[in-house]
Amino acid sequence: MAAIDTQRVLDVHHWTDRLFSFRTTRDPGFRFENGQFVMIGLPVDGRPLLRAYSMASANHEDTLEFFSIKVPDGPLTSRLAQIQEGDQILVGHKPTGTLVQDSLLPGKRLYLISTGTGVAPFVSIIKDPEVYDRFEAVVLVHGCRFVEDLAYGEQIVDNVLKDEILAEIIGDKLHYYPTVTREPYERKGRVTDLLRSGAVSGSFGLPPLDPDADRVMICGGPAMLADMVEMMKDMGFSEGSASRPGHYVIEKAFVER
Ligand code: A2P
Structure with a gap:
């Protein structure tokens, strides 16, 4: 079996000048854990040009979904941003990642x-659905520069809560905390500061972050990851891995495109 498959683009949504998402067909044999990433891309000059992308679809869904930045001179994203319904894209066979x-x-x-x-x-x-079996509460924090950058996340949370089956499973366990840093908005500030100050937990009536009770998954740019890791360590959280589970795990958001 070849290490890369071809899948068909089902739809593309451009959220802002810099952000878009798209769905593709999924090979029924392609299995992954929610939170993992895979190499995807396009053929360029006869060779596959691939980058890591997290699956934004859950593993019980029939289609794959990806959320991407557009970098104007990025070798892959400048091309990927042009894809349209019916186009073919390359999808690798080996999902992996630490956010499991x-x-x-x-x-x-x-x-x-x-x-x-x-x-x-x-x-x-x-x-x-399993996540809501494992945890009493799930808190999604999304920090962006501008309000429009939040649109994709907002839409997804909305859809999840409107889905009859999921909504029943989730009940009141899912808490969503969108925040921006570079323009006025009801929730303002860097995710690190808002976590440290207790603003995030407090807004949902939850106790301050505590390694005895809280688990944390982190995904963002390198500076944010470094600051989050320092904060986690200060608070007594230990990093987990597949061989040694811990209190938190990190993955860099794949932005070098
Ligand atoms: P800021 O606007 O203060 O730089 P980017 O698009 O650069 O990846 O940034 C996405 C969001 O991450 C922005 O709101 C940005 O805030 C924030 N951010 C950047 N660096 C850090 C950091 N070290 N800790 C927390 N948030 C950060």
């Missing part, structure tokens, strides 16, 4: 902390 449930110790609450396109793996995770 088994890398976390059991806990009461799951915090999903993201900036920018780092929300993509959490879109998959908030659609996972």
